Amino acid sequence: MHSAPIWDPQQYLHHSSHRTRPFLDLLARIPELPAAKEGRPARIADIGCGPGNVTALLAERWPDAHITGFDLSREMLELADKEHAGTTPGGGWLDFRRADAAHWTPDEPYDLIVSNAALQWVPNHPESFPIWLDGLTTGGTLAFQVPANFTSPSHALLGELCETPQWRPRLADQGRRFVHILDATDYLGRLTDLGCTADVWETVYSQLLQGEDPVLDWVKGTALRPVLTALEGDDEAVAEFLSQYRDLLRKAYPPGPHGTVFPFRRIFAIAHKEY
């Protein structure tokens, strides 16, 4: 059993504009919530809300909604609370609570349960779909986005480096801790089997990153968290691991004339509980 990775919200936010784009693309496909028809504020849950910046975007689409972000990381929740908790400009309310998505069950009826770039960290999350759908109001929606680039060099090289004789004893599967996704068609099957109208798709973003070793900087905010957590306190080992990984990434993602191209595939799923 591994301990939960320690997150660094500031590092994670380095690439916030690239990381926010898929959330906006997800949001654009979410249908009107039942609350609007019923003339009441919407109730929304954001699972794995991180530093709360995308949670706050929900208040732009549903200004008077009561929105709760749930996350396991105290570091993430601390920043989310500081930056985003409280009343929203449209008269709604934003709050944050600690919860493990693996065991989270809706504590009240929600019009929307949403999750952005978090469920890949939650083994067996599809087994929670029936529970989450049960927790939706009639006409409500479950919507999520997960990264699906685990065979790309950035993530494959991380997994392979952790498996080398030098690192295996300390890191073993730490480089693959976040690989708990299904194929897009499997998500579609699961959600339609549960009686939903489902809209599932994939997008590859051709991201252009700037700066020195930008792919390393990207993964330091996400996929590298378990490795950095496992090596915490051993600065020499961290420096050595990062140096080896950096060399591999430089070869896989050489800088071009306009920056470093870092393609990133993501899966989107929207399940609508029909009236």
Ligand SMILES: C[S@@+](CC[C@H](N)C(=O)[O-])C[C@H]1O[C@@H](n2cnc3c(N)ncnc32)[C@H](O)[C@@H]1O
């Ligand atoms: C890549 S961040 C995404 C944050 C935010 N949703 C966003 O789009 O910016 C992944 C988040 O999932 C959270 N997370 C990972 N495993 C979790 C779990 N079992 N329960 C709740 N949150 C979890 C992490 O703490 C982290 O904040």
